[in-house]
Amino acid sequence: xxxxxxxxxxxxxxxxxxxxxxxxxxxxxxxxxxxxxxxxxxxxxxxxxxxxxxxxxxxxxxxxxxxxxxxxxxxxxxxxxxxxxxxxxxxxxxxxxxxxxxxxxxxxxxxxxxxxxxxxxxxxxxxxxxxxxxxxxxxxxxxxxxxxxxxxxxxxxxxxxxx
Numbered sequence: 001x002x003x004x005x006x007x008x009x010x011x012x013x014x015x016x017x018x019x020x021x022x023x024x025x026x027x028x029x030x031x032x033x034x035x036x037x038x039x040x041x042x043x044x045x046x047x048x049x050x051x052x053x054x055x056x057x058x059x060x061x062x063x064x065x066x067x068x069x070x071x072x073x074x075x076x077x078x079x080x081x082x083x084x085x086x087x088x089x090x091x092x093x094x095x096x097x098x099x100x101x102x103x104x105x106x107x108x109x110x111x112x113x114x115x116x117x118x119x120x121x122x123x124x125x126x127x128x129x130x131x132x133x134x135x136x137x138x139x140x141x142x143x144x145x146x147x148x149x150x151x152x153x154x155x156x157x158x159x160x161x162x163x
Contacts, residue, residue, distance in 0.1 A: 062077070
């Protein structure tokens with residue numbers, strides 16, 4: 001028989017540690033966006049990453065990928081088109097549909113922000129021992145697996161890591 005309080009404490013400690021780490025990562029994300037010319041919001045950046053991963057998607061597919069309704073996605077797209085980050089094109093297979101792609105400016109933002117994030121995260125983990133880093137990799141892979149997060153090695157490589 002297991003005492004539920006014995007199981008609860010490690011879970012509480014783990015949740016607290018993950019919340020602390022997530023604050024660090026949110027800070028990394030915010031800083032990586034704040035220094036970008038023609039700054040975009042975190043939500044807009046997320047849309048740019050989805051479009052980089054799935055160029056030529058339509059508005060409905062984009063909204064579904066982001067978990068927002070189509071009208072919200074449309075407003076976001078309008079802002080990003082105005083900012084020169086996203087382009088609309090007629091779908092050659094369906095004249096009633098518009099497909100969305102990143103402009104060169106949008107691709108540049110995704111690359112710049114992703115590079116900034118990678119550099120800051122690399123600086124943080126360089127302060128850890130080799131053993132701690134190996135343990136962190138295993139723990140984070142298990143965490144991502146438990147959350148059904150797609151494996152970047154099989155779902156778009158490094159581009160999938162932009163968000």
